[in-house]
Every structure is written in C-alpha cells, then in structure tokens.
Amino acid sequence: MKTNKNTNNTMDPMSIMLKYLPVILLVMISAVVSAMSPKFLTIGNFSNIFMQCSGVAFVALGAMIVLISGGMDFTSAEVVACGSVIGGLWYLQQNRNVLFLIFGCVLTGVVVGSINGLLIAYVKFPPFIATLAMQSIVHCVMLSFAEGNIIQLEGKVVEFLGKARIFQMPVSFLILIIFAVILWFVMNRTKLGIYTYSFGGNEQAIAYAGVNIKKYKVLIYVMAGLCYAMGTILIATRMAAIYSSVNSTLLLDGIAATVIGGTSVNGGKGTVFGTVIGAIIIAVIANALILLKVPSNMHDVVKGGIIVFALLIDVIVNRIKR
Secondary structure (H helix, E strand, O other): OHHHHHHHHOOOHHHHHHHOHHHHHHHHHHHHHHHHOOOOOOHHHHHHHHHHHHHHHHHHHHHHHHHHOOOOOOOHHHHHHHHHHHHHHHHHHOOOOHHHHHHHHHHHHHHHHHHHHHHHHOOOOOHHHHHHHHHHHHHHHHHHHHOOOOEEOOOHHHHHHHHOEEOOEEHHHHHHHHHHHHHHHHHHHOHHHHHHHHHHHHHHHHHHOOOOHHHHHHHHHHHHHHHHHHHHHHHHHHHOEEOOOOOOOHHHHHHHHHHHOOOOOOOOOOOHHHHHHHHHHHHHHHHHHHHOOOOHHHHHHHHHHHHHHHHHHHHHHHHHHO
16 A cells, blocks of 8 residues: 555656646746846736736636636636626616626626536537637627726725735735635535546546536536636726726637646646646736837737647647557
C-alpha cells in the first residue's frame, strides 16, 4: 500500500510543468513587461489589473464549466449585455435599487443557461448550433430593451462592488476569490462537478451507470449562466454605466482566459485555479498593450494568437499522452 501511495503522489517534471504552466506564463509575461515599462510593477497598477480581470474571470469560469463537459457556449457576452440592460432598467424603475440590478442580471443568466441546456439535452441540438442561435436571439432581445440608451449607475453599493478596495485589493477580486473557492468545491466535491468532468471524458459510460444525463446537462448550462451573471454585475458596477455594446471583446477574452488556463477544448480537463490565472494573464496582457502604446486594432490579434498558442499546447499534450 505504501508503494502505491508514493507512486501516485510522484509527478514527472513534464506533468508538473503542465500543471503550473499558467502560473509560469504569468510570471514570464510579467517579467518581460516590467522590463519594458517601469509603471507595470506598481501596487496601483496591479490593483487595476485585478479589478479589470474580475468580470472576465467569471465569464471564463462559465466557459470552463461548459468546455469541461464537452460542450460549447457562445452566449456569454450577450448574457452580460442583455442582463446588464434588463437589470439596469429594473434598477431605474425601482428608484435605483441595486437589488433589482442584481436580480435582473442573475435572472437573465439563469434563463439563458436553462434554455441552452434544454435545447442541448432534450431537443438534442449540437451545443455549437444551440448556443450560436441563442446568441443571436439574446442580442436581439437586448437591443429591443436597450433602444440605444445609456443607463447610469450610482450609489454606495455600486461604488463598493465596482470600484472599492480593501488594502489596495479590489472588492470585485475578493468576490471572485470567494466564488472561485465555492465553485472549486462544487466541481470537485459534488455530483454535479464530478459528472461535468465525466461528460467530457466518457459520456456513454455515465449513461450506462444510470445517471440522468439530461438533468445534469441543463444544470451545467445554468451554472455557466450564473457565472456570466456574476460577471455582469461586476462589469456593470465597475463601469457605473450600461451600454448595449458592453460585450465587444468579452467572448474572446473569456475563451482566451479559459484555454490559456489549461481547460481542454476536447472536454474532461480544466481547473478553477487555472482559469482564474488565465483571466489574470489576459488582464496583464491588455494592461501591457496599453502601457506599451500598442495600437488598439492589434489587441484582438494578440489575444487570438494567445488562443492559438494555448490550443497548440493542448494538442501537443494530448499527443504525448497517447
């Protein structure tokens, strides 16, 4: 028994490097940028980076859950846009009560997630088709509610959620850490999380075991929608205003953070910790591009290159394992 325990706990150098690759990349990128810009390694700058990454990290966590299950979700950015608009309108109608803003964001995320899950689990639509169609529908719903208006958010709660800091640490990032711990528990210690990994690994085996696959697939997309809703709340309160174009690069940022954080697009692999680090990496790169005065039209090119790089690593790792 002793021998087995020692063998299981021993990891070869390649496995250790792959496990901590997101952290290694973060350190390397930070070192390069700090050498190029003295403004990078400052407490204030890193505080801004953590604030910027919080909303994106929630979007990335939702994408992580879906990808681990072997699915796909293109609705994340539209959920953020639509949820913020619906929540913002309720916020205005209810005398600027922030609870209605939060409720509108959460309701939108859960409803869209539920519809995605039902289409995929019960109607048997491929995830790619179902979520792409829902992306278009949610976008149209958002535009019909927004009508081109800008909704200004104000108040102590909005300020606290979006811009407050505790010892230079943004409250939004602290909320992310708390949520990430809860999500880690769900993904690693509950049936929902265990089945999520199993769906991405071998769905047929789970079906033979008598698991209600349809029910859990719906719950997976609902859980992803809840992550998007949390991101919506933090992004809207940080901006202190709601625009219909809030989702311009959010989908790309979320996917990039998820993939570079070690989540496999083939399903069955991914961690909460890696995804959060991936979101920080994306925020660091965005911050670096601004500090180094890189033209804005090149930002998405850099992010696209990051996704290609992360996917290439995923392909190489899978071939090595075979």
